[in-house]
Amino acid sequence: MNLQAGDKIAIVSTARKVSLEEMQPAITVLQSWGLEVILGETIGAEFHQFAGSDALRRSDLQRFLDDASVKAILCARGGYGTARILDDLDFTEFARNPKWVIGFSDVTALHAHLYKLGFESLHAIMPILFPREGSEAAIESLRKILFGEAISYEVPAHTFNRLGKAEGELVGGNLSILHTIIGTRSDFDYDGKILFLEDLDEYLYHLDRMLVHLDRCGKLQNLAGLIIGHMSDMKDNLIPFGQNAYEIIREHTSKYNFPVCFDFPVGHEAHNLALVCGRKARLEVGKDGSWLEYLAKN
CATH class of the missing domain: 3.50.30.60 (LD-carboxypeptidase A C-terminal domain-like)
Known part of the structure; x- marks a missing residue:
């Protein structure tokens, strides 16, 4: 599942709402790695505290699970909401073309679900935290694993x-x-x-x-x-x-x-x-x- 320059990486929010402005620092970093960044419909969506309704968050994630041209899915942030959408996801196409699913905190539910299905995933920094002071090592460790470097x-x-x-x-x-x-x-x-x-x-x-x-x-x-x-x-x-x-x-x-x-x-x-x-x-x-x-x- 190693990435290379030119590959597509999608950003979705499976939990709490986020704005495009909050994602921009991470987008800039990902583009500097040579990746093509695709934003899901959940970026900027709102339903109370969530990044859109359960149906929207589920369909947004499902879209990128199914899309073989997308080589990695980066969850925008944690908060709460990922477990609400897990049981109705279909991993059939994902199993044919596995890809990195990345995040932590509330995304732990998705990591556990993927592990139960027999897939690796990546517990790592999320876009909302890329601008945080002192996050350089966290971002670099993400890059190394995505691009298959020894760590x-x-x-x-x-x-x-x-x-x-x-x-x-x-x-x-x-x-x-x-x-x-x-x-x-x-x-x-x-x-x-x-x-x-x-x-x-x-x-x-x-x-x-x-x-x-x-x-x-x-x-x-x-x-x-x-x-x-x-x-x-x-x-x-x-x-x-x-x-x-x-x-x-x-x-x-x-x-x-x-x-x-x-x-x-x-x-x-x-x-x-x-x-x-x-x-x-x-x-x-x-x-x-x-x-x-x-x-x-x-």
């Missing part, structure tokens, strides 16, 4: 890390979204996987409740490895929960033996490195830092 990541050690090595398919994304799709047709088997998690704007007790649920569903016990990204803008109640986000996660994973890497640069901060969902990877968590690299392409 691996090294991150500093963290006090909470659990050392070890793991190999498995890389899966995950936004914890709140993964939590809400359990039991749906987008849910998938976590056993033997390297799971990565991030979240934004959640109460600490919500985070605890979601992790309890994942654990009770058997999602954590047979992981190969765990990567914890940004837990941004967490909230607390008047009576404090008593632990921060990383402490909560450490508690719920302490009974298992798989390696855990904390503070990986993925999530709702500017330094949001691109990750290939569904691709086999190797994670090494050592005393001097952590390393993530891909082993094979599907």
Whole structure:
């Protein structure tokens, strides 16, 4: 699915509304890579907080899933709404001509759905965030993966890390979204996987409740490895929960033996490195830092 100069990349919004002006910085960057940018009808559309009605967002995404001349689909932003349109999408033509589907946050639902169907996708920065200060590395990591360049990541050690090595398919994304799709047709088997998690704007007790649920569903016990990204803008109640986000996660994973890497640069901060969902990877968590690299392409 590697891109080359002259290829078409579509921008659609599967969730919250966006304006053409908000997309322009990303369009300029994508064009500088030699790509032809095509905008969906959802860019500039409005239906309350959404980028058009469910029917419009679904048909817009379906159009580009079906169009073999479009080599990648870039979701404009997150927010809320992607899960509302998943069950009526048809992936028949997409299966004949797979392409990158790119985004994060609310787009986690789409990544999970694609993984369940057997396709890789790309958890990466979205156009709404291209102008954000400090996003240069995130944008460059997206470019490298889109154009098939080799990429691996090294991150500093963290006090909470659990050392070890793991190999498995890389899966995950936004914890709140993964939590809400359990039991749906987008849910998938976590056993033997390297799971990565991030979240934004959640109460600490919500985070605890979601992790309890994942654990009770058997999602954590047979992981190969765990990567914890940004837990941004967490909230607390008047009576404090008593632990921060990383402490909560450490508690719920302490009974298992798989390696855990904390503070990986993925999530709702500017330094949001691109990750290939569904691709086999190797994670090494050592005393001097952590390393993530891909082993094979599907």
